[in-house]
Amino acid sequence: MPEGTLCNRQPIQTDEALKTLLSDTGGRQYYQEMQSLPVDTPLLWETIQKTCRSRIRTWLSMCARCGMCADSCFLYRINDRDPKQVPAYKIQSTLGEILRRKGRVDNAFMQMAMETAWAKCTCCNRCGLYCPHGIDMGVMFGYLRGLLYQQGFVPWELKIGAGMHRVYHAQMDVTDADFTETFAWMVEENEEDYPGLAVPVDKVGADIMYTVNAREVKHYPEDLAEAAILFHLAGENWTVPSRGWEQTSLAMFAGDWEACKIQVESVYDAMERLKPKRMVGTECGHAHRATVVEGPYWAGRKDGLPPVESIHYVEWLAEALRTGKLKINPEKRIKEPVTLQDSCNYVRNHGLKEITREIMSYIVEPGYFIDMSPNREHNYCCGGGGGFNGIGLYRKQRNKALITKRDQILSTGAKLVIAPCHNCWDAIRDLEEEYRIGIRWSFLKPLILKMVEIPEHLKPEE
Amino acid sequence: MFKKILFATSATEACDHAARVAFDMARRYHAHIDVFHVLGVPTRGYSQVVVDLTTGDEVTLDDNYRDLVKEEIRSYYDHQIQTTDDFAITVTIGHPHREILRIARAEKPDIIVMGGSTGASGSYAHKKAATGSTFQRVAKAAHFPVLVINRPAASFWGGFSNVVFATDFSDAADHAFAFAFKLVKELNCEFHLFHALDITCFQTDNFHTQDTIDDQIRNAIAQIRFRYVSKMGDFKPYAMEVWEGIPFVEIVKYAREKQADLIIMAYNTRQTDDPEASIGSVAEQVILRANCPVISINRSVGKE
Structure with missing residues (x-):
């Protein structure tokens, strides 16, 4: 059976494809097509052989099914302690099973795995803290999402989200021009109350390069204004990059590994170009994980670190308050x-x-x-x-x-x-x-x- | 004076009085009118789903839905639209105040016309998160005059002819005066310059006698002459008065006595989320009570 026109194994590469998928209100056709999306089992097994390294294989095989992870999972607790919500069960019955079957799974299995990966695990990694062996189901679900994405079994919104990163280098349809223009607008709105307020764009050698979440640009530009004002009041020498300003990664949620790399490299390129002393990211959790914690590995950086020291907004804020830059x-x-x-x-x-x-x-x-x-x-x-x-x-x-x-x-x-x-x-x-x-x-x-x-x-x- | 009007509307009854004034202005002054409507606020995190501000339903925005809403707005204002041949209808999603400010910045209207509180259903959490009303947020940040009609504009019969300028002698009031004077000259209006001396603090202060109040009234009259009348050249149809009392009450009473069809005043509130701001701002109280349109001007208006 052929792949669907909307639900398929091809990532979104163009604005046109993005708009076509977006116009499928609520993903109606997309999910309908998913019902008959074939699983490319040779590709699945080939990918596993290439990418499933010893850590995950060891975790899967050493799991003692002791159930110590059960109570650590809020989804297990909130769903009447359903055994099917025990983290170990969830990963063994999906990723574990795919490995045991050497990738020979069918459409129904993949849809079940999709629901498990996106509706029964938030990759919060709490279970890893409680497992006596330190097995982290969240990490494995992140990996499973990658396999599912490659096969086209990904929720509609996340296919779009990953596509946004590929087309716009941002999680929403916000262009680089929109970004700098919105910051300029926020300066206009606030410069009377804060004389001298400015947002330096592409300043080389600044102490701080600030990166954001595209939603701030699109819907909550007040957040950009607040960031600018606080840097201004703290007397910081800061800048924003005209390209590579988006710190988030819906691609990470989607399991689109290639888009993860594209996205984080755009931020690292900005670091290399502007050579700031540090990067500060906005008040976003997954953006920090994507750009600071996991990003270096996606980009193949051997030291496991971003090109410059990169900190979360709370780290900058605590420092500014501690040192008296902000009183x-x-x-x-x-x-x-x-x-x-x-x-x-x-x-x-x-x-x-x-x-x-x-x-x-x-x-x-x-x-x-x-x-x-x-x-x-x-x-x-x-x-x-x-x-x-x-x-x-x-x-x-x-x-x-x-x-x-x-x-x-x-x-x-x-x-x-x-x-x-x-x-x-x-x-x-x-x-x-x-x-x-x-x-x-x-x-x-x-x-x-x-x-x-x-x-x-x-x-x-x- | 008014060649481009941005009419920001919820397309509900709450904006009907504003619509009457906006379309009347467009017809009378041969202005282009942009009918602007924010149909929904974003929800569900990063997704494309919005909460429709009119129905409260969660909807996925697509071109069909957008066209449908446009068509509804056209039908809603069908009667008024027939009186003008220069209009456009724009719908978008986002937080209403932010999107109104966004389009204003792009289109540079001569004036933004808004209704009072919409009472739109929308989303409970959205409304809870939005500190301050849409008007407060627009009036605080807009670089353009904002005309608001909250109550039936009973004394507005069409066009402006009798204008009250209420001043608190702030910088923003200077901007408001510049706009008001241009308006009364161009539209041949009677011009009433007014200051309300705030005596609410006198209740706790026995040292202020009526003589003190009279002195302050005389000072205020002198200030009006110095700050404004001196800049009016040979413009004749004006009057000025200073009344003591609670400022918003006196302004509304004065406008009623003069049968004003427009009040122009400064908007000085900076913090929209200060719980006291909504009762602290004289402009907002005037808007709530006046029976004519009110134009509020902040200190950014007229700035290039």
């Missing part, structure tokens, strides 16, 4: 019960758990910060990670997945949730939409702007 007016600190969401991608997976709490110590009046339980590297996924937030096909499962975070927040009694991650911010917004528990949620930048002291020489003339 908080103590009168304006948060004086209401407030809690903090730990983004899996840079807390559990990159060790920044104390950095965000250091920020809390500067911006929250003592006694008002209440940690979730569990917290830090043991905190649960927001419920929408790994691409789950954006997939219409699995919306019902995603909404159920939000219950864990909802109950954690309710237990704190806090009405304000600080979520320095786009995915977490979205999920917490959605859980308020779905369950109406009466909370507010915020990134750090707008909160800091309300309480930061403006140095005398940067104040507007009255």
